Amino acid sequence: MLFLKSTSVTKAPGIYEVDIAAKPPxxxxGVYMATDPDNPPSAVLEALASAGxxxxxxxxxxxxxxxxxxxxHFQKDGTDLFKGWKPEEAEANMAQINSIFNGVGITVTPRVMSLAEAYA
Structure with a gap:
């Protein structure tokens, strides 16, 4: 669950918060979103599905x-060990993520979760 200060402010129609995060290493x-269930961000959801x-x-x-x-929460399997992304897959997938969210005016900043957060 993403931390939200308020549900009266959205980053884009139907989206309260977005987190692009990876478990260590x-x-x-993965794409983690807090959305408005009464006004879903259909275009973003369709674009994520189209991107795999x-x-x-x-x-x-x-x-x-x-x-x-x-x-x-959304995940996309890669072809590396344990379904991870190889470097070229990471580059392509991050470009897709950036394109999807930039298209609705959201700038994303990928991050690596702490061990405590990732396995809580």
Whole structure:
């Protein structure tokens, strides 16, 4: 679950927050989004699916300010060991992620999770 201060502010229509993160050692990134279930970001969801990202988690909850939130997680398997991304796959996949989110005005900053966060 992504930390949201408020559900009254969105980064793009239907998107409260986006996190592009990888578990250590940081070779394969996932897309984590907090979305508005009543106004889903359909174009972004379709673009992720077209790029080969598969939804691996979906969980709804009510935020403390009473707004509804749907957490969505997406992964894309690579061809390296344990379905990781090879360097050329990482470059292509990150370009796709950037293109998808830049298209709706969101700049993403990929990060590697801490061990505690990744395996909590």
């Amino acid at each position: 940081g070779k394969t990134y 990202f598969v939804k691996t988690h979906s969980s709804g909850y009510t935020h403390k300010d009473r707004g509804k939130v749907l957490d969505l």
